[in-house]
Amino acid sequence: MKTKYLTFGCVIVGCLLVSPFLVHNYLAQQEAAQEVVAPPQVVEEVKTGLAAIYYYEEDKADRYTAYQELHPELADEDIVWQVNAGLDAPFYENIQPADTTAPCLIVNKYYALSADYVPEDLVALPSGKKATRETAEAYAAMDAAAKEAGCKLYATSAYRTYEYQNTLYNNYLKRDGDVALVDTYSARPGHSEHQTGMAIDLLGSFGVLRDFKDTPEGAWVKENCYKYGFIIRYQADNENYTGYQDEPWHIRYVGVEIATAMRELGITTLEEYVVKYIDHQPPTVEATAESTDC
Numbered sequence: 001m002k003t004k005y006l007t008f009g010c011v012i013v014g015c016l017l018v019s020p021f022l023v024h025n026y027l028a029q030q031e032a033a034q035e036v037v038a039p040p041q042v043v044e045e046v047k048t049g050l051a052a053i054y055y056y057e058e059d060k061a062d063r064y065t066a067y068q069e070l071h072p073e074l075a076d077e078d079i080v081w082q083v084n085a086g087l088d089a090p091f092y093e094n095i096q097p098a099d100t101t102a103p104c105l106i107v108n109k110y111y112a113l114s115a116d117y118v119p120e121d122l123v124a125l126p127s128g129k130k131a132t133r134e135t136a137e138a139y140a141a142m143d144a145a146a147k148e149a150g151c152k153l154y155a156t157s158a159y160r161t162y163e164y165q166n167t168l169y170n171n172y173l174k175r176d177g178d179v180a181l182v183d184t185y186s187a188r189p190g191h192s193e194h195q196t197g198m199a200i201d202l203l204g205s206f207g208v209l210r211d212f213k214d215t216p217e218g219a220w221v222k223e224n225c226y227k228y229g230f231i232i233r234y235q236a237d238n239e240n241y242t243g244y245q246d247e248p249w250h251i252r253y254v255g256v257e258i259a260t261a262m263r264e265l266g267i268t269t270l271e272e273y274v275v276k277y278i279d280h281q282p283p284t285v286e287a288t289a290e291s292t293d294c
C-alpha cells in the first residue's frame with residue numbers, strides 16, 4: 001500500500017515538474033504555427049519598359065515586341081497604343097465588328113459595321129442629309145455660331161447606307177483602277193464613318209470639298225468645331241494611322257468632352273485617345289496630404 005502511495009506521489013510531483021515545460025513547448029508550437037500562417041508580405045512589382053506604361057496589356061506582349069522590331073524609331077508609348085488599336089496588322093486585315101454600344105464608336109479599317117446597321121435616331125440636317133439626333137443638334141449649334149461669325153456651312157454628305165457606300169467605293173475603283181489609291185480617300189462598305197450617322201462632310205463658300213480648308217469656313221471649323229463636340233477626323237499628321245488623306249472637311253461628332261480633351265492633349269487620332277483615355281484611365285496624381293498653411 002505504502003509503495004502505491006509513493007508511486008502515486010512521484011507521478012504527481014513528476015507531472016508538476018514537467019508541466020511548465022509542456023506548456024512552454026505548446027506555446028512555442030502555437031507561435032511557430034502562427035508564423036507559418038501569417039500572410040506573406042506583398043512586394044509591389046516594379047514594372048519597367050513597355051510594361052510600365054499604364055495602357056500596356058499583358059496579352060499583347062508578343063505583338064508589342066514584334067511591332068517594336070519593325071518600328072525601332074517609335075517611342076514606347078506609341079508602340080503600345082498603336083498595337084492596342086490594332087495598327088500592327090495591315091489595313092483591312094483582322095477585321096472585327098465595330099462595337100456600336102461603346103462609349104466612343106470606332107469605325108475604321110479594322111472595325112466594320114454590318115451591312116444592315118442603321119443608326120436608330122436619324123434626323124434631317126438643314127441640307128436634307130441625315131445624321132443622328134445628337135449629331136444634328138450639335139451641328140445646329142455650330143452652324144448658328146458659324147453664321148454669327150459670317151461663315152456659311154453646308155452639310156453636303158452625312159449618313160450613308162452600306163449600299164450607297166458600296167456603290168461609291170466601286171465607282172471610284174472603276175474610275176481609278178487602283179485599290180491602294182482608292183483606299184486612301186474612300187472607305188470600303190461597312191468601314192465608313194458616314195454609316196454611323198455621326199460624320200459630316202462640309203462645304204464652305206467655295207463650294208468644293210478639296211478647297212474647304214482654304215475657305216473662311218474651313219479656318220473657322222478648324223478652330224471652333226471642338227466646342228460643339230466635333231473633331232476633324234483625318235488630318236495630315238495621322239494619315240499613317242487612319243489610312244486616309246487629309247480631309248479637313250470631314251468632321252466626326254464625339255461629344256464636347258472628348259473633342260475638348262483631344263484638343264487640350266494635342267491628340268488628333270481618335271483611336272489613340274480611346275486607348276489612352278477610354279479603354280484605360282491614366283493614373284491620378286494623389287494629392288499630398290500636407291497642409292500648405294503655416
Ligand SMILES: [Zn+2]
Nearest residue numbers: 199200201250
Ligand atoms: Zn466624309
